[in-house]
Amino acid sequence: MIERKTTVARPRRKPVQSRSWQTSLAIQDAFVQLLVEGEYDQITIRDIVMVAGVALGSFYEYFTSKEELARTCVHFRSKRILKTLEKCRAEAVGQPMAQSAERTVLTLLDMVMDDHARWGQHFLLERLHSPLPQYRADYARFTLRWKLLLEASSDWPVGQDAHGPALTLSMMVYGALAHTALSGEESFDKGDVRQQLRLAATSYLAALRSSPVLDRRY
Template identity: 30%
Template sequence: MPPKPLTNPRKNASQERSRATVDALVEATARILVRDGFDKASTNRIAAEAGVSIGSLYQYYPGKEALVAAVIDRHNQDIMQVVRRAFAEVALQPVEKAARRLIAVAIEAHRIDPKLHRVLAEQIPRTGRLENVEAFNREAHALFKSYLESHSDELRVRDPGLAAFVCVTSIEALAHTAVLHNSEKLSDKAAEALIDEAARLVIGYLK
């Protein structure tokens, strides 16, 4: 059995110059993944794309799997920041308005870079990042549950934890499947229609 690839960085960048190097490497990895795919990515190509020496790359990352893992982590962090802001924004809004806004944000987050999202979804098992995805889902469920608990007087459902699981899973499945298999549904007009139908689904369930 071949050894499991190393997916953690060798060290963290602490100074501005080293952070710039790491950023360049992660961004170059993302571009190559979208353009050429995982199999054609290599540390030499990534270093050249980033304008960084191969020695500098190996100072921070043991191999391309670690760089792909870094891209996955950054992509998930970017999406989670959008999600957190959305929940803060809708905290006091009624269910109908909040649900539509949260669905729109989920779909918009998946539209940020759909080609990259598709590639990363394929690489998550290879890089051992399933645990990070599960943590992302747990936080989304907790945020949705908290919202539902504070608006319980508007709801038909009586178990906010179960309702949060149903809603978040449904919304994520719709957005994720659109990115992976039905990218035409992410165009402006089609995305608006998808938001309308998903909102009808979620609001009908909750109320």
């Protein structure tokens, strides 16, 4: 009996070395730059590689399509949010939760506002090209980071599960980040946005501490 060879689809190359990462990131950066200047449907892969300064074949070493590139861009921006939340959680250990939450809110907001146009494209791509299971998984990760941050604070009740408050903070902050990034810069005052979101987060935590919902066991 003659054994027949099966054809296996060749996976796209994963960037490993520094130069490979630079090529992949150049393609992503060029794509987002073009999105800031134009419409998604009008951008071609040839446009992307021309702006990135790489060969057309280099694109297909890393991405199968423009849609996969869009999902990759969303993935890496979401990782930036997670890394920022993790850094803030590490700094929250032994600190009052209101102080930790305020610092985290302002850090995230400044990150988005300092690169407003590109973050706006992130949230737009997320809505258009993130599969629902992936969106839910990312959101669960954001909520978990908030939960760990609250539970690491000095005044969080020992043994109390922080999932509920973490979910509320995550919804509040993520919604504010997305709305800010998708709004035109001329439509809001950065200082006022920082003040209002800081006030919303700290007021919520203050109300939570005085509420019987929170079992204050120390």
